Amino acid sequence: MPQPDAAPLDCLIIGGGPAGLTAAVYLARFRRRVLVVDSGAPRAAWIPTSHNIPFFAEGIGGPEILRRDRETVERYGVRIEAGTVARLERGKEGFTAAVHDAAGGNRLIHARRVLLATGAVDVEPDLPDLPDAVRRGLVRYCPICDGYESREQRIAVIGHGERGLGEAIFIARTYSDDVTLLTLGCPMALDEAQRASVAEHRVKVVEQPVEGLDVREGRIAALREGGREHRFDVLYSALGLHYRSELAVALGADHDGRGALRVDSHNQTTVRGLYAAGDIVRGLDQIVVAMAHAATAATHIHNRCELPTEDEADNG
Template sequence: MAGAADTPLDSIIVGGGPAGLTAAIYLARYRRRFLVIDAGAPRAAWIPLSHNHAGFPDGVTGMDLLARMRAQAKRYGAPVERGCVASLRKSGELFVARTEAGDEVAARTAVMATGVIDVEPVLPNLYQAVQRGLIRHCPICDGFEVIGQRIGVLGHGADAVGDALWMRTYTDDVTLLTLGEPLGLSDGDRRRLAGRGIRAVEQPVAEVHAEAGRIAALTTAAGERLAFDTLYSALGAVPRTDPARPAGARTGASGRFEVDAHCRTDVEGLFAIGDVVEGLNQISVAMGHAAIAATTIHRTLLKEEGRL
């Protein structure tokens, strides 16, 4: 693997999704020596068609967007290698990334662009259902596409309530399904749901009904059949911060990295960008993080090198 410990790079980027690839494009154009280590499982690859990403008025699939970004990074010579980083530690002034295959690479700075893993509902043919828009994850991204439809929001707790209330922007027919988990809400939150006409169903789902290859209804353990046009998963997400635990960067209440305005963690030289950072999970935000982090890295290194 490029960048052995005796020839440190300027930076290691952990993750090859929209955040990591944008950082790679910037650093390549800044003529920096770096390496992207990509596990090959970006969350963006699940996007069937995004209509709110600027510059694509007819929408863009996650796979197409990633392919375009990889091609752009390659055009400027950005090195991207397949691998899964098991640990990222700081050794003196350098960061050392060790892959699950046992390879090591060292660099003066490091960028965590590892994203999050969605907690998925246990339903049949999940990937195909997501690709067809029958199960969605982001009401910010595609709420507009379900105007007037019958929506089921899968989840429990305050976050699920927030998503259910958000969906009332687009439709009057919203049901919150906890999949058998306790709703776990205050009386005030229950009143908020009732005030917006949102029913909460705390029964487990006993059966999933499909018609013409799509999820059409759910039957609860109590025998009630509930029909929907689209289901939203509001079960949360797990940030991929584990590889950087040896480096000791601080995380917030959600388990994501806390960063400053320049996407710097509290560990000098370690940056975090995209969904793994506290804030809004959007591709455009991740790309903005990447531009800021890469530019900060370049400027910092220029100063250290006495060139600025």
Template sequence: MDDCIIIGAGPAGLTAAIYLARFHLKIRLLDAGDSRAGLIPLTHNHAGYPEGISGRDLLQRMLAQAERYGAVREAARATAIERNGDDFVVRTPDRALPARTVLLATGVRNHRPDMPDALHDEALERGLLRYCPICDGYEVTDTKVGVIGTDTHGMKEALFLRGYTKDVTLISPDGGHRLDTACQRALDDAGVRRVDGPCGGWAIEGDQLAFDTAEGRLAFDSAYPAMGSHIRSELAVAARARATADGCLEVDDHQRTSIPGLFAAGDVVKGLDQISHAMGEAGVAATTIRNLLDERAPMRR
């Protein structure tokens, strides 16, 4: 039986694996291979890497560090979490894995524009498509930026990016904008242009990302989808863990969910899209897991 099964191998899951393995615990990391961090072409926002680091390189370094201390990574997707007395069974398509505790670090999935995968990935790699203005808004300073979104969410992202460049356009992804009077006034005051959708005909044209809108074809140095995200909390919710209306798992100050022994960290708890925040939560969760297991059976060497 594993002391802890970690579901998700992004920054939160890997940080927890490093901590828990160094606590001399038996750790299994279930990696479905779809961490959003792996899509980051180059981040300059991660402390300690002044020249930047790709998301994939960061994940590989973190995994190597966890494996150095004995953590076991398994390429598998969890399909269910079940209680078994004080313990758990984590199911994959072909196995039932017993564990004393479980940490869910499955993150979120961004809602993407309706564009071919190959084009999406190339645009992302070239910095023509971006998802995190907090992470990389600095890189679009004084460039031409399009924000694909509407409602309050789209308005807030456009205003945030207005702090980096005066050339910001908010484009509705699927027709006319849904903006109340206050949103319209805030955008007008900031000088943010509004264009109706739908968006289509996506293509990379030179060094810009171009697409069709209700006002014709537009091209931008970078485009930010502000279309929300899906919280990957289904496993915990199916096990009857409490969650907010939008699917974020409810946890206490020590990352404990409403189910004893089930923990959560990272964007599945609060979708801030910040690696540093996810890693901090994972460190708290891992330390709490260690102390819980020590209470149940004191650790001695």
């Protein structure tokens, strides 16, 4: 049985994406003792180019964002450890995390506070003979990030239900008058209001399964269904997310039906001393929002750090 590290951390940050790394910078500048444990699979790494982050008018890719973030964190001497947190327990004086490191070792880490920045994973579209379409950049997932660059083009949205329809309508009323919703064989039972919205924004709905596709020059050039061919300039996936909130849920943290965590105005979950930032939090999934979550949480962690978590007031 591994023994915990001797001195407790002020904060353990779980996740090394933009939210976790921003929190690390803030806490380091508050002169707090911090460790980042990162599994190495941030959602931000999938971003080909984001154009709505201030100061990057020409756009910036996810890998470059992460590289710069890590460089900044390391400048303050914060350790970023490759590994996963398999279990998180809460006691009277803080938290104990069971960490599996990249070399196969196991150890326990004690921390007064924990910030979860474990994010979410996009549900991949099931396209014929094309696994990892989102990861490979053939299908995009954030029209808020780059929809402006796709304006007036032929756009397809892969999705179904309220989420898929909602994204198709969002794109149609914001960026393009040529939008198609591809449900990949999932029937759409539209009510009267939804049918009216589809008609108003001239969204085409294709419910048949996609039987084949044509990939050219690093993009999906055409999809085939029922003997017909559909050509698009841009494809977005709107199949939803899997929230990596298991550690918080196991401790009893409040969450919505999809697993996204509910937090207070300080980004603290319903578990005292456990904070959350980024895509794991219920709300808008954007890098600038994740960074704001992290700044808010880190400041509150610093201000409350020496207090026992069980004695914190509700409005602390």
